[in-house]
Amino acid sequence: MSNNASPQKSTDLHIGAAVPGCQKKDPILVADHIKKTFGGLTAVDVEHLEVPKNAITALIGPNGAGKTTLFNLLTGFDTPDTGTWSLMGNSLSGVPSFKVAKLGQVRTFQLTKALGLLTVLENMKLGAKDQKGENLLTALVPAIWRKQDKEIEVKALELLSRFKLDAKKDDFAASLSGGQRKLLEMARALMTDPVLVMLDEPMAGVNPALTQSLLDHVLDLKKQGMTVLFVEHDMHMVRHIADWVVVMAEGKIVAEGPPDTVMKEQAVIDAYLGSHQDTDLGEVTGRIKIIKDGGQA
Amino acid sequence: MDWGSILNNTLQGLLTPTTLAFSLAALGLAMHFGFAGLLNFGIAGFMAIGGYGYAIAVLTFGLPWWAGMLFGIVGSIIFALILGIPTLRLRGDYLAIVTIASAEIIRLLFLTTAFTDVTGSADGLFGFNTRTDGSGFQNANPLPAGSYGAGPFTYNEQTLWVLIFGIIMLVVGVVLLWALMRSPWGRVIKGIREDEDAIRALGKNVFAYKMQALVIGGVYGAMGGIVYATFANVSPGVFVTSLTFFIWTSLLLGGAATILGPVIGSILFWTLQAFLTNVLSEVAISGILPVSTTQASTLRFVLVGVGLMLLVIYRPQGIFGDKRELTFVK
Ligand SMILES: Nc1ncnc2c1ncn2[C@@H]1O[C@H](COP(=O)(O)OP(=O)(O)O)[C@@H](O)[C@H]1O
Ligand SMILES: [Mg+2]
Numbered sequence: 180m181s182n183n184a185s186p187q188k189s190t191d192l193h194i195g196a197a198v199p200g201c202q203k204k205d206p207i208l209v210a211d212h213i214k215k216t217f218g219g220l221t222a223v224d225v226e227h228l229e230v231p232k233n234a235i236t237a238l239i240g241p242n243g244a245g246k247t248t249l250f251n252l253l254t255g256f257d258t259p260d261t262g263t264w265s266l267m268g269n270s271l272s273g274v275p276s277f278k279v280a281k282l283g284q285v286r287t288f289q290l291t292k293a294l295g296l297l298t299v300l301e302n303m304k305l306g307a308k309d310q311k312g313e314n315l316l317t318a319l320v321p322a323i324w325r326k327q328d329k330e331i332e333v334k335a336l337e338l339l340s341r342f343k344l345d346a347k348k349d350d351f352a353a354s355l356s357g358g359q360r361k362l363l364e365m366a367r368a369l370m371t372d373p374v375l376v377m378l379d380e381p382m383a384g385v386n387p388a389l390t391q392s393l394l395d396h397v398l399d400l401k402k403q404g405m406t407v408l409f410v411e412h413d414m415h416m417v418r419h420i421a422d423w424v425v426v427m428a429e430g431k432i433v434a435e436g437p438p439d440t441v442m443k444e445q446a447v448i449d450a451y452l453g454s455h456q457d458t459d460l461g462e463v464t465g466r467i468k469i470i471k472d473g474g475q476a
Numbered sequence: 477m478d479w480g481s482i483l484n485n486t487l488q489g490l491l492t493p494t495t496l497a498f499s500l501a502a503l504g505l506a507m508h509f510g511f512a513g514l515l516n517f518g519i520a521g522f523m524a525i526g527g528y529g530y531a532i533a534v535l536t537f538g539l540p541w542w543a544g545m546l547f548g549i550v551g552s553i554i555f556a557l558i559l560g561i562p563t564l565r566l567r568g569d570y571l572a573i574v575t576i577a578s579a580e581i582i583r584l585l586f587l588t589t590a591f592t593d594v595t596g597s598a599d600g601l602f603g604f605n606t607r608t609d610g611s612g613f614q615n616a617n618p619l620p621a622g623s624y625g626a627g628p629f630t631y632n633e634q635t636l637w638v639l640i641f642g643i644i645m646l647v648v649g650v651v652l653l654w655a656l657m658r659s660p661w662g663r664v665i666k667g668i669r670e671d672e673d674a675i676r677a678l679g680k681n682v683f684a685y686k687m688q689a690l691v692i693g694g695v696y697g698a699m700g701g702i703v704y705a706t707f708a709n710v711s712p713g714v715f716v717t718s719l720t721f722f723i724w725t726s727l728l729l730g731g732a733a734t735i736l737g738p739v740i741g742s743i744l745f746w747t748l749q750a751f752l753t754n755v756l757s758e759v760a761i762s763g764i765l766p767v768s769t770t771q772a773s774t775l776r777f778v779l780v781g782v783g784l785m786l787l788v789i790y791r792p793q794g795i796f797g798d799k800r801e802l803t804f805v806k
Contacts, residue, residue, distance in 0.1 A: 254677070256673065256676070256677075275676075276673075276676045276677065277676045277678075277679050277680055277681050277682065278679075280676070280677055280678060280679035281679040285677065285678070285679070286677055287677070288673070288674070288677070292671045292673060292674035292677070293671075293674075294666075294667050294670035294671055294674060294675075295670055296666070296669075296670055296733075297663070297666055297667060297670060301663055301666075301667075302667075304660070304663065305663055305664065305667050305675070305678055305680075306678050308679055310660045311660075312659045312660030312661060313660045313661050313663075313664055313680070314661065315656075315661055315688050318655070318656055318659035318660065318661035318662070319652070319655050319656065319659070321659070324659065324660055328660060364674075367678070368677070368678075370678075371678055371679060
């Protein structure tokens, strides 16, 4: 699954100038006035955000910018002080997290949540939605759920082999490495057939050999019609796969735009670098080294 | 030392109404803790509600034995709901505190003299298994009077009837729990034990599942109390906090996240108890240890405590647990 050619980028996503909070032609998620404070600290203060449909949006920003908190708010894992948001026109404000997931907006966690004492395959099967055997009464009658369970297993094994985890299917998830757990969590989220996948630092801790295949998977999701919103620190990856980039700093969205132009904006450079403005942004935030005019890194 | 009588008494411990009753309660605890990860330290409270509910329904409301048992079960379901609605949204250790306290509250409610007419206060309740109007549990005994079995396993028709009833309940309980835990429902329950947020993120109503697990385990606990009540008086002295810990010991002995573990664990625990009681009193009488017989029977609990500690440290998965599945090591 080598993919060194540049992936097909979605362009022309927004209306008007690419400024923070700008309108999108076909938004899947729309959020307004989302604010969350912890004591005196304002962790998130987003005036307006639209996530373009069937595109890959990267959410970037320095540590503590509020990216994870925003994820928690949008998925119902935390409640904002103020704000409304909706998925495909359905309001999600005040909707509990499990219902958000049922509606097709599924997230992964920055701190991986593998179900340690369940096997890798069981982890995967848990992801499938509308399982007949998950009801207390029908659970007692295997005839009702066995066939569906088999189908789910086939789908799970297919995904596992795509994520190179099929050899581990009968191992406890606790025995996986950190990177493998990230992969498992992402694969498990895909078992739900989401419409919007929100990945919180999916590449963190995944070894470089696997990173490429993970990127391919993310690109694949778009091809299958899904929308991806992901948090990532590595600018190289963001440039490579993102169609749109949203930059957060101190809880606010400070810039938005296509990856090539947004990195050059002064607000983004300020957010990341503070006073070290003579350093190249790619060098500070990415794993790649930028060769300067002088030749030294 | 009379090894013959020690052996005989120990073997008797293998199959007693107590063993069956506590096996059922241990199964309930397996549902709660082993599978759903709910730290219930109030299983004695569920048992008390089962046992007392049965006895009160028969004595005060004049219900036939089977309706009285249903009454006890309904009581435990209501208790689980009352307990679960405020606490299941909280972190796991809060449930532990609330359950241990509420089991004590239940016991004290049965102990207080305010309701003596209904609860019998400190004396407890008795005489509900055999009724003059023929509606009691022993009235329904189909066995002719006589002596059954051989050796240490000799029972009169009343005890045998209790054993048969208890075994049927236990087998039904084991099969139901097995059927539930191998199903997709059981998978969700085990997932919640591992990480409930992960399960929420997959679109499952975690609160509803936890409540179902709490109720089901509670019904098993109540059935334990009911089977106990079919042969013994119910009194506040029975459903004490140490009973909860005996059931925990049985559960951990067999393996918390297994189906047969709690049953085998209970049998081992009560057989061991019978053995220690007999050996230690013999030891005290024959003067091998400088202790009185009363001290000797207390020593039994000290040994059980030490045993529980060793178990949790060296074999946390229990006898039947998967070696990789260490309930206390996350
Ligand atoms: N539960 C919490 N309690 C208090 N402060 C929090 C909590 N969660 C996050 N924060 C604070 O909110 C800010 C944003 O955090 P976070 O969303 O995790 O940032 P990011 O994911 O962008 O690195 C940080 O300053 C963090 O310390
Ligand atoms: Mg974060």
